[in-house]
Amino acid sequence: MLDSSQLDTVSGVSTLAHAELLSGSQVSVSIKRRQSILFVTSEIADYIKAGGLGEVAAALPRALRHHYDVRILIPGYRQVLSQIKDLEEIARLPASFGIPACGLGRGTTQDGLTVYVLLCPELYDRDGSPYVDSFGADWSDNDIRFARLGLAAADIACGNGDTLWRADLLHLNDWPSGLASAYLAWRGQRIPTILTIHNLAYQGNFDRNRLPCLGIPEAAFQINGVEFYGKLSFLKAGIYYSSHITTVSSTYANEITRPEFGCGLHGLLRTRAEEGRLDGIINGIDASWDPSTDPYLVSRFSAENFRGKRANANTVRKSFGLDLSSGPLFAVVSRLVHQKGVDLAISATETIVSQGGQIAVIGQGEARFEAELRNLSSRHPGSVGVKIGYDEGDARRMYAGSDFLLMPSRFEPCGLSQMYAQRFGSLPIAHKTGGLADTIEDGVTGFLFGEPSLNRFKDAIRRGLETFRSRSRLTTMRRAAMNRPHGWDRSASRYQEVYERACQAALA
Structure with missing residues (x-):
């Protein structure tokens, strides 16, 4: 047997131990331990999105688990607790400053991915x-709610959560987990941390008088720290302190x-880019997005045979109160907010309808856009259909029935x-x-302006309408769009490279 003292497991790097077998012969035994990754997120589609x-958060850890021991950490929202059937409390994490104590639960997804859940009903x-x-x-207490998440991530990374497991690397996501890397830095820990920015516009900014209850040192409230135009910024903390x-x-x-585009953080981000510490890695989509197998579709189809699109289009038309038509069907599936250009889509409606097109809209967001879309549907009955809210089916x-998104x-x-x-097989018309x-x-897999x-935007719509009238060109573009690589494999490979660089830097 090997003596545990012979194993070097610093930061989960592949290790080499030498053992003397009972026969007395000297043999080199390569012992490779998969790195342990804690993926920290405030939402995951399995339970809440x-x-x-x-x-x-649902797809990337699954794409990575073939190479890593990757586990999820998420707050114990009501929706999460009701869906994890094998959840057991394995530890208590103590209160710190104004952050309450909580339990740490451990469970699994239906396909066996380990999930840690913060048990703190209050x-x-x-x-x-x-x-x-x-x-x-x-x-009103979002700062405490997500400081609890960041602090728990730091505790687990330091071995103070699951006594049988500790993280070699934290993968943080957006502002809700941004403080985790800061808590590690303030403890003097060099555990590597990756922060992924999904949308820089959401930053988690709070009053500076919240520093004491969050356990943030006063010395950290500066430009080289957590201060952002007189506020405390969770996102800036994550950017500043992450590896x-x-x-x-x-x-x-x-x-x-x-x-x-930098939302006031462009200077710090430019510095990180110059240091070689900022990468862009495109997301993928999971395998359930397959028109040949999707159970939500009324008729399935493939890039070789599009006939099922018409049946789905007619179902959409009926569901949204649109007239049966052989003309182009445009879809809007979006949060109804200024960022998404909803006002541009509303203003372009006349162009689409005048050319025999129809529009189906689903989403929710700003009240003014919801009201404008309802009015638009009233003004164009049979041509514009709107559903406020969201339904996966x-x-x-x-997506399956429309010609353009x-x-x-x-x-x-x-x-x-x-x-x-x-x-x-729906061609996006996009900025x-x-x-x-x-x-x-x-002009190949969609239209850009x-x-x-x-x-x-109208110019791009007109190009789409011209393509719709050319059946051969429409078919060529649809096939190119459907056959474009969409999976997570390439993205996961890029994240592997980033993880390796971060771990090597931590050991330097």
């Missing part, structure tokens, strides 16, 4: 989303180093809808920004 992060057992109440207002920063497309990684059938986003870190649409620029080849203006 507010946006694209939930989809990524913080997480509520109606609403992870971030807002049922009226759409931020929870490496990633974001969700290469174009967006470049954009956020410039003032127009409706959304999938819209409208995505005039003013900025889009990655975007998943354009990839869903492409996989289902050339962020992940849209990286995943849509203009160069500035978020109504005129440029």
